[in-house]
Amino acid sequence: MAIDARADDAAGPQAPGDGPAPGLGLKLQRNLLQQWKQSKQEQPAFLTADRLEGRAGEETTATGNAELRRATQVLNADSIKYWSDDDTVFARGNVRLTRINGDTVTGPEMKLKLDANTGYFDKPEYRFGQYAAHGNADRILFEGENRYRLENGTFTTCPAPQQDWILRTRDIELDFTRDIGVARGATVSFMGIPVLSTPWVDFPLTSRRKTGFLSPTFGTTGKSGIEVTTPFYWNIAPNVDATIAPRVMTKRGVQLNSEFRYLDENYRGEARVEWLPFDRLKGTERFGMALEHRQNFGNGFSGGLNFNKVSDDTYFTDLATRIAMTSQANLLRDGYLSYNGGWWSGIARIQRFQTLQDPAAPIDPPYHRTPQLVLSALSPAGRGDFSFLGEFVDFNHPTKVTGSRLSLYPSISLPVETAAAFVSPKFGIRFVEYGLHNTANKPNSGDNRFSSTVPVFSVDSGVTFERDMVWSGDKLVQTLEPRLYYLRVPYRDQNAFPIFDTALADLNLVQLFSENTFVGGDRIADANQLTAAISSRLIQADNGQERVRATVGQRFYFAPQKVALDNTTPARPAGASDFIAAVMGRVTDHVSLDTSLQYNLQDKRTERAGVALRYYPDLGKVLNAGFRYQRDVLQQIDISAQWPVWGNFALVGRYNYSIRDHRVLEEIGGVEYNGGCWIARLVMQRYALSTLSSTTAVFVQLELNGLSRIGSNPLESLKRNIPGYSRINQPVAADSVFSLYE
Secondary structure: OOEEEEEOOOOOOOOOOOOOOOOOOOOOOHHHHHHHHOOHHHOOEEEEEOEEEEEOOOEEEEEEEEEEEEOOEEEEEEEEEEEOOOOEEEEEEEEEEEEOOOOEEEEEEEEEEOOOOEEEEEOOEEEEHHHOEEEEOOEEEEEOOOEEEEEEEEEEOOOOOOOOEEEEEEEEEEEOOOOEEEEEEEEEEEOOEEEEEEEEEEEEOOOOOOOEEOOOEEEEEOOOEEEEEOOEEEEEEOOEEEEEEEEEEOOOEEEEEEEEEEEOOOEEEEEEEEEEEEEOOOOEEEEEEEEEEEEEEEOOEEEEEEEEEEOOOOHHHHHOOOHHHHOOOEEEEEEEEEEEOOOEEEEEEEEEEEEOOOOOOOOOOOOEEEEEEEEEEEEEEOOEEEEEEEEEEEEEOOOOOEEEEEEEEEEEEOOEEOOOEEEEEEEEEEEEEEEEEEOOOOOOOOOOEEEEEEEEEEEEEEEOEEEEEEEOOEEEEEEEEEEEEEEEEOOOOOOOOOOOOOEEOOOOOOHHHOOOOEEOOOOOOOEEEEEEEEEEEEEEOOOOOEEEEEEEEEEEEOOOOOOOOOOOOOOOOOEEOOEEEEEEEEOOOOEEEEEEEEEEOOOOEEEEEEEEEEEEEEOOEEEEEEEEEEOOOEEEEEEEEEEEEEOOEEEEEEEEEEOOOOEEEEEEEEEEEEOOOEEEEEEEEEEEOOOOOEEEEEEEEEEEOOOEEEEOOOHHHHHHHOOOOOOOOOOOOOOOOOOOOO
8 A cells, every 4th residue: 555645844835826835736537536446455545744754664653633544534633653564553642533435433542454444443432424323332343344343332323412312232243244233232212211122132234134023013903902013034035035923912812924025037926924823802713815926937928826815704804904905805816827929918817706795785706717818919910900809718606697708809990190190990890609507597598608799990080289388487388189089889689698797887088988888898888979078288398297187078979878787777878978077287396186077967967076186395294185976876085194283293194084974984193203313103093994893003103213113113004094195204315425525
C-alpha cells in the first residue's frame, strides 16, 4: 500500500496569486472515483498531520490533527502511528473512524490491521449509517471485513440522544457480509421498561431470509379467545423455505400451522397445512390444507395443481382471521396440463370443488369438470384473421343432470384500419352438442343427445378525433371516440339444453360489445342489435399518460330476444337497453374518481350504480369513500381513511355497511403513533362471518425500527381494508454508496 505523507505546515505560507501549492491541487478524474473498488493492496493511503516523523518503509508517526485517508475509510486522531511492514495503525486521542458505507466509530484508542480489518476499539461510540443504528460498548473487536463484536454493548435506531428503546447485550456479533447478528445476554427495554429478555438470540440485520424464530404475535378474537403464535422460519436453501407456527388459542386449543415454499427456474409452488388435534369448542379434530404448484415442462408444455381442503363447513368462520378467507364458499381442486404451440394452444383439466355451506343461506354447489379439454387458435388468413375455440367438458354433479358438452366456434375477421378509424367485420359458426348421462331430474328432455348450429355475424367500427387543450395549467390532448357495433345471430331453440355453467351476464361497458348476453356455453342468445357508444379521454401531452376517461353507451334491439336462460327468466323485448355510463381517472394530482351507472330509461330507475373517490395528498394520508348499489340485491357504503390527527398520532379505519341488510359487513378502527424509531398500533376489527354471525379481533403491535415487531400484526388487514394505506415509517434508501461518506 502506498503512503502519501504530508504535514500541513510543510508547504509554508502561500502568497496571493501564486496558485495552488505543489502537490495539493484538486484534480477531477473519473478513474479516481473508482479506486474504492480496488483491492486493499492497490488502494493508496494519504497521511496528513501537524507533525510527521519516522523511518521510510518501516514506521511513521503523525501527531496533531492527524488523518489517515484511504478510498474506503478515513481515520482521524490526535496521534496516529503506522507500521508499513504489516499494514497496522495505532490511534490515540479523539479517535474517529469513518467508512464509505457510513459506519462511524469514535473513542479514545484504536488499533487496526488495515488489510485484514482486525483489531480493537476501546470505549467506542458507533453509528452504522446504512442501518440508521448506533450505540456504545466497552470494546469493539474488528474480526474481518464488515464483521464486529461488541462487548457489553448497546444497540438502537433511535436518534441520539433519544433512547426510547434500546437493546443491551453482554456480547453481540454483527456480520454485515451475511447480514446476521448474534446477541448473548440480551435485553430489550422500551421507555426504560424491559419488554424482552433472552440468553441468546440471532437475528437478520436486513430483510434477508435467515433460519430462526420470528417475533411472536399476540391477539384476541371473539371466536378463539386470546391467541399467541410463535413462528419458526427455516431457510432450507436459497430457493426453498418453510415456516412452522404453533398457534395457542385459549378457547380452542393448540393449532399447528405450516407453510412450505419452493422456487426453481421451471417450477414453483407453495403448500400450507393447518391442524388442530382437538377443538375444545367443537369437540373434534379440525384441519385445512392448500397446495399450489406450477411447472414448465419445456417444449411448450406446462402444468399445474391447485388443491384445497378443510375438515368442515365452518372451518374458516371459526379459525380464520381474515374476511377474505371466511367468505370462501367453494374450495378449488384443479389440475391441468397445457401446450402452447405459438398460433395455437390446448389445455386438459380436471376441476372439482368442496362447497362450504352456511345453513342460513345454502348455496348450490357448482358442477365438476371431469375432464375439460380446450383448443384455441389464432392465425392470419390472407388479409384477415382466423380464430378457433373448441371445448369438450364432462359435467358431474351429485344431484343434478350430468352429461358432456362439445362446443366448436371457428370464425374469420377482416379488419380494415387507418390511423384514425377502423372497421372489422367478423363471421363465425357456433356449434354445441350434448350427451346426457342422467336425465332423471330433467323431465321432457327427449333424446339424450341433441345439438345446435348458429351462425354469428358482427361489424365493429370506430373513429378517433383529437384536439389540444389546457386544463389547470396542464397541456392535454382530448379525444372523442364514437363506436358502433352491430351483431346478428339467428334464433335456435335451446329449451332442452341443460344449464351446466351458464348465467345471464351483467350489463356493462364491456358486455355491450360482446357476442352473447350469457356467460358460459349452454346458451347462445339470438340477436339483431346495434351498440352505440362514445368515449372521451384526457391525455397528458408530454408523456401520453391518461388522466380521465368518460364513456356512455346503449344497445338497441331491433327484434325481441327469444332465447332465455330458463323458464323463470323471461326473454328480452325489442327496444333499447339500459343506459350505461362511466367516468374514471385522476381528476387532480391528488384526487381520483371511479364511477359507473346503469339506468333503465323505460322504467326511469337505476339498476346499478357505483362511485369510488380517493384523496391521496401525501404518504400516510388517504381518504376513500364509496357507494355500491344494485337494485333488489345490495346497497352498501364504504368509507376508509389513514390520516394524521395530532402530533405523531394517526387514525386508521374502515366502515362497510349494508343499507339493505341493516348490518355492518366489516369495520376497522385504530390509532398509530410514530415515535420516530418505533411505531405503536392499536387496531380493532369486526367483520361478518356468515349471515347470522360475526367476530371481533384486536391487534396491538409495537414495531422497533431495525429490530423487531412485538405483538399481533395488523398491517395485512390495514392494507386490504384501506386502499392506499402506507407504512408511516417506510424506509428511504440512500441515493448512492457515497451519500453516507464523509
